[in-house]
Amino acid sequence: QVHLVQSGAEVKKPGASVKVSCRASGYTFTSYDINWVRQATGQGLEWLGWVDPANGNTHLAHKFQGRVTMTTSSSIDTAYMELSSLRSDDTAVYYCARGGSGDYEFDFWGQGTLVTVSS
């Protein structure tokens, strides 16, 4: 069965960076994109972008270009999302989600990682 397990909660100061990991199991890691989605408390879902573990290609939502880096390590079936220059409005739960075998849907999700930005 497919599982995505994310790293634990983080507390960061404004201006710092955070790196969240997402370890995949139960499928061939390089066969599906990994997407990142965030959700501020009481708010909706916001798509950050995707990374292709097969070749490292990425595509970021315009809003996050220059501030988000997405990488993967195929040797340990893990994807990473790093967000820099953190602001208070980056406080949110960050999810990794596998791109489905169709197109542009996310069929399996990690449990989420709470990132809190506070001075």
Add this chain to the structure above:
Amino acid sequence: QSALTQPPSASGSPGQSVIITCTGTSNDIGRYKYVSWYQQYPGKAPKLIIYEVNKRPSGVPDRFSGSKSANTASLTVSGLQAEDEADYYCSSYGGSNNVVFGGGTKVTVL
């Protein structure tokens, strides 16, 4: 890219049907067949329930169905059950490798 528009809330009694709309533009929902719907319980990760407008992943009850007309997609939950009380989000491919979500609809079972 602007978020898709969903009503903030919807409700129905057990056994009834509830329809949730998701309005986009001719650049996203109106142009592509890649509309998805997700169900989310409080404190939990979203779960895919509809993809490519009207396809259901394995294990999703056929009480959930999707459709699309012009720039608006819809999710219908038939035979409403208590366990259907959750938040529902739509998403669409928006071109240029981008995905956009709706703001979410809270469904209450009366």
